[in-house]
Amino acid sequence: MQTTVFQKKAALQDCIQAKKTNSETIGFVPTMGALHQGHIALVKKALYENTYVICSIFVNPTQFNNTDDFAKYPSTITDDIALLKESGCHAVFIPEVTEMYPDKTSSNHYNFGGIENEMEGAFRPGHFDGVATIVAKFFDLVKPDNAYFGEKDFQQLLIVKSLAAQFFPSIDVIGCEIVREKSGLALSSRNKRLSNQGKEYAAHISKALEYGQSLVKTERTPSAIVEKVTQQLSSISAIEVEYVSIVDSNFLKKADVLDIKCNLRIFTACWIEGVRLIDNYPLYPEAQS
Ligand code: AMP
Numbered sequence: 001m002q003t004t005v006f007q008k009k010a011a012l013q014d015c016i017q018a019k020k021t022n023s024e025t026i027g028f029v030p031t032m033g034a035l036h037q038g039h040i041a042l043v044k045k046a047l048y049e050n051t052y053v054i055c056s057i058f059v060n061p062t063q064f065n066n067t068d069d070f071a072k073y074p075s076t077i078t079d080d081i082a083l084l085k086e087s088g089c090h091a092v093f094i095p096e097v098t099e100m101y102p103d104k105t106s107s108n109h110y111n112f113g114g115i116e117n118e119m120e121g122a123f124r125p126g127h128f129d130g131v132a133t134i135v136a137k138f139f140d141l142v143k144p145d146n147a148y149f150g151e152k153d154f155q156q157l158l159i160v161k162s163l164a165a166q167f168f169p170s171i172d173v174i175g176c177e178i179v180r181e182k183s184g185l186a187l188s189s190r191n192k193r194l195s196n197q198g199k200e201y202a203a204h205i206s207k208a209l210e211y212g213q214s215l216v217k218t219e220r221t222p223s224a225i226v227e228k229v230t231q232q233l234s235s236i237s238a239i240e241v242e243y244v245s246i247v248d249s250n251f252l253k254k255a256d257v258l259d260i261k262c263n264l265r266i267f268t269a270c271w272i273e274g275v276r277l278i279d280n281y282p283l284y285p286e287a288q289s
Contacts, residue, residue: 003085006093009141012054015091016142024051028144030135033057034074034189035083038179042148043087045176050146055084056093056138058100062107063130069276074192093142100137107133112162118252119245119267120155120278131156132163139168146172150179152186154265154280155252178279180206186279198273201238205270208232209281212246212266216283222246222255222264225283233270242269242276246283260284 006012019026027050029042039055046053057080064070077094084092097105107129110116116128139147147164149157161173179187184206185199194202212229219225223246230244246255249263258264264283269276282288 038187060134240271
């Protein structure tokens, strides 16, 4: 089976209209490309739950607060299309920037009740306005029944759920578990920018968060765990820690007490070899359904 490649909104819309007339259910997987098995897991879940699956590949300029990060974002379009074809994905939408931003390349401003200001929101000003702006454009265009987002970007998943609840109530936003390498390193397009040595250092990020999970047995407070995990990460000179936070999984508010009932998660953002990596784990995995 071929994966149909669309570059123009109009052609994609015609295809979607035909599928909808045929009562097909549309699954949508937005990505920025440089695809890996984490993305493909989303596509496979979408294929399982829908009759027609569309993936998008678009490096969205408005969600980058750092021009260097945007300029160096990896691009592997030919390999991406081959991977999508192998997965059975029906269509991929690869628009130019001017197709998505015909007037001006800027974001709208959104209110997500405060979750947009925590963690990634605090360290990447404007990032979630950019994410919400492009996801809203895609949701308007594709009008999917279901849209798939990874827990790798857990805060983004909450933002998109809130966006859908406010503006696209007919779209189900479905979260998918993080796919990791054997070393524990969360798969990420940005890993492609790391040297082999850098990837070894990066594996310490997941190890430190797992260490954080183990500390719930001995530590009394979230801040004590945050301190020890930060210390563990900072003990590796190649790792520069931006933040370690333990927050609740619904509102992303800083946790003051350790309580298995509070659905706490531990998050971090770290820099290695000039590449910014993020990861997160549930603090009490045994309490996850
Ligand atoms: P990106 O291309 O990095 O913007 O990611 C596109 C989608 O794939 C987002 O919903 C990500 O959360 C998700 N994703 C990226 N990496 C992983 C991973 N390792 N496991 C699961 N989902 C992922």
